[in-house]
Amino acid sequence: MPDFLLEIFGEEIPSRMQARAAADLKHQFAERLKAQGIAHGAVTTYVTPRRLALIARDLPAAQADQTEERRGPRVGAPDKAVDGFLASAGITRDQAEEVETDKGRFYVARLFKPGRRTVAVLGEIVAGLLWDFAWPKSMRWGAEPSTGLSSKLNWVRPIHGVIALFDGDVVTLPLTREGDAGHGIAAGRSTQGHRFMSRGPVTIDDPHAYVAALREAKVMAVADERRDLIARAAAELAFAKGLEIVPDEGLLDEVTGLVEWPVPLMGRIDDAFMDLPPEVLATAMRTHQKYFAVRPRGGTGLAPWFITVANIAAPDGGARIVAGNERVLRARLSDARFFWDSDRKETLESRVAALSGIVFHAKLGTVAQKIERVRALAKALLPYVPGADAAGVDRAALLAKADLVSGMVGEFPELQGIMGRYYARLQGESDTVAEAIAEHWQPQGPGDACPTAPVSVVVALADKLDTLAGFFGVNEKPTGSKDPFALRRAALGVIRLVLENRLRVALLPVFAAAARGHGQDGDTVAADLLAFFIDRLRVHLREQGKRHDLVAAVLGTGTEDDIVRLIARVEALAAFLGTDDGANLLAAQRRAGNILRIEQKKSGERFDQDPDPALYAQDEERALAAKLGTASAATTSAVAAEDYAAAMAALATLRAPVDAFFDRVTVNAPEAPVRANRLALLSRINATMALVADFARIEG
The missing domain is CATH 1.10.3210 (Hypothetical protein af1432)
Structure with missing residues (x-):
């Protein structure tokens, strides 16, 4: 089955936007294929400073044929309604079927839709992506200088060309939309290689050849490959001088997005600046110049060297590039030296008054x-x-x-x-x-x-x-x-x-x-x-792997604003629910809650009054009432002492009498006073457990 290649080539994409753009392109393209009923294999994305691309594997030559079933009016409906349905479906009355449903007999149109060629569908998908793709910031650029009109097409930077290649054929992109002044973009099979080291346009005839063809043109299309090369080569340069790179994953990601053919080089910091605070040196290099700081291997502080990453393999091995970077850094650090010297002439306290101006x-x-x-x-x-x-x-x-x-x-x-x-x-x-x-x-x-x-x-x-x-x-x-x-x-x-x-x-x-x-x-x-x-x-x-529903359960007991205490209760509750007693008691509480909810809805009454011991008709009721009294007192005392393990242990004593109650006592007794009294006993189960947490909020 054929593959599809899409490359959008243009001006530099900001480094911070590249990873998200590649992920969004993959997701949106796959979703649009799915919406069109086109199956596909793996979708791989590529991003460099000047291009955003994807290769989709194993696409069919055409969509599958589809049959759409459209239901119309009821059989026997007025002719005007039936004729309108038939006209909208493009069929005659003889072609309509009559189908019996549980709501009556209806006219049904079965419409055959032959699958379209995938190449045509891909053109619409790519055009839609170009029009609808969301960037954090985007721009429009002029397409018709003679008229002063510009396209309504937005992209992060001006697009210079698009490759859209399927099964050896260039995909036509229907890019023009109503009211658009024109954009001058048409798909082809050619792109550009490295801005300086490539010898001309790069023609792609097969998606499988894309990455290799760009490499020949001095472009590493795979971002992870560029990142790994930078990290490895920079570490080797530092190691050769007994140094190591100061770890900076953010800077490594950023630099990866700045170059298409990375060449790490090492430069030197003038000794005159090495008495500046190391944070000043590192920040000046990182923020303005995108240099990696280095330090003695296994040591602290900074060494008088830096790593820069060029976007070209220079004929002189990078000597002029290094010299230029050293010169620029010297100017930056001279500014830092000036600020360091002048700032120390004033005390911090003397600067406080100036904060009223901010x-x-x-x-x-x-x-x-x-x-x-x-x-x-x-x-x-x-x-x-x-x-x-x-x-x-x-x-x-x-x-x-x-x-x-x-x-x-x-x-x-x-x-x-x-x-x-x-x-x-x-x-x-x-x-x-x-x-x-x-x-x-x-x-x-x-x-x-x-x-x-x-x-x-x-x-x-x-x-x-x-x-x-x-x-x-x-x-x-x-x-x-x-x-x-x-x-x-x-x-x-x-x-x-x-x-x-x-x-x-x-x-x-x-x-x-x-x-x-x-x-x-x-x-x-x-x-x-x-x-x-x-x-x-x-x-x-949740990020730490704790259950958010247990937090909700603890908070459900009232206004808990001591988060250390809250966490202790959550942890104790989690441990309790991990035991047989806890799991069974949770199930019993849910059973009690469901019965109460049903009865309250039927009668409109609440059953939160104290049970009347004189109405207990069975030993299981008396045993449960007695245990609820001791468990409630023990739980209240333990919670007040913030001994949540003891509070859970007190609740655990309820399991046996609660199980016995549900096994042998009929809650909905025929005598109304007895039934209400037993519902009040269930309400006490909930109230006792609520001393620790609102168990109704616990999931699972």
Whole structure:
């Protein structure tokens, strides 16, 4: 069966968009084939800076023939209705069938649709992809300069050509749409190789030859191949000098998307710059130049070398490329040297006043105002963080943002906090204050380190809580996939700070205090924030392999705002449900809940009153009532002591009397008082178990 090749060739695709574009192309193409009833084999995508491509294997020559059954009006319906149906189906009354259904006898048209040639369908699919493909950012470009009109076709960058090849034939693309001024794009079988090293157009006659033909034209079409080559060759260059690459997966991915024929080269950093902080060196190389930093093998700090990745195999072995990169880096580091020297002439405290000139958010004031709110909130958080020094916390909160107005952070925003730590130490601040200045931004993601030093923890919590309360108070909440102020990340940061440091923080009063710092309604904002946090906590626990339904079950008992306690209850509940007693008791609770629900719906009554012992007619009722009393008291005491294993053990004692009750007692007794009393006993089972969790929310 033949294969299909699609390549969209144009100007450079931003590196950050390439992997997602390749995945989207594969998914959308496969979905469109499925919608057309065309089976296919493997679909492989390729992406380089200048092309996005796919090869679909084993496509049929044509769609399968289809028979469509279309039901019309009822037999005996008015002639006008029947004639309208026949006309729309393109058949005569003699060709219509009469089919008996459970709703009567109807006219049915069976329409034969012969399968179309796959090559024609592919043209429509590719045209639809080009028109409808969603990029994070896209553009239009002029197609008719003489008229000043431009195409309505959007793509990430201007398209120069398209290969669409099926079974040796070029696929015609019906690209023009109504109102479109023209785009000048037609499919062919030719593409371009490397911008500098290729000797001319590359003609593809067979999809199987695509990757090899591009390689001949000095283009590595497979992104993973380019990535592996960069990593391997860079490591070999470093190893030859007794060094190793500083790991940077993000930079490796980015550089992979910048080159079609990667050639790693090693350059040298002038010794005059090696006394700059290593973070400054690494950031200057990474951010502006996309260089890899290197360090002594097995050591710390940076070595006076770097790895750059050229997009060409130069005749001189890359000597001129290296010299040019060294020259550019020298200029960058000279700027960094200037900022380093000038920043140290002012203290961090003297910079605090300048924060009043930076707007944090139009509705939330300046950064200077934020600092004052953080200081006040940090003071309120002190009792929750053992070992936190009040004076150190206040000092760190005051200076936490001061480096934002330094020259170095202005040039390299990624160094916020890091430079503050350097400047604080140089200016005689304590190590705890200096570390808190750097660490209060953390954690900034799932893989980021979480502060553990008490002063750092307090300031980090206060900063994130102030941000969350502020934005929630002015109704700037995350919606769908949009989270412009990274509030989900901030909430996850708070969750990690609390859990990893095992802080016993009552979140509702803390949220309310943060909101009042903004002059907002503390109770309203606190309730909204707690719901948001619980949702983030579910996501966090699910990523750790914990069951989100158990979180919902524990939360169903009321307003639980201590997430350390919540996690302990979830873990104890999970362990309990893993036992026979737990599983059977859950089944019994569901049975009791179902009976109560049915009876309440029938009678309109609730059965949450205390059972009347005088109405117990069987020993099993009396035994269950007695055990419910002792289990309820033991569970209440254990929950109050936060001994959740003991609480689960108390619930486990209910299994035998509950099983006996359901085995030997008829709940729906004919006598109304007895029936109501037994339903009240079932309600007590639910109430006792609800002391630990809302078992009705547990799945499975």
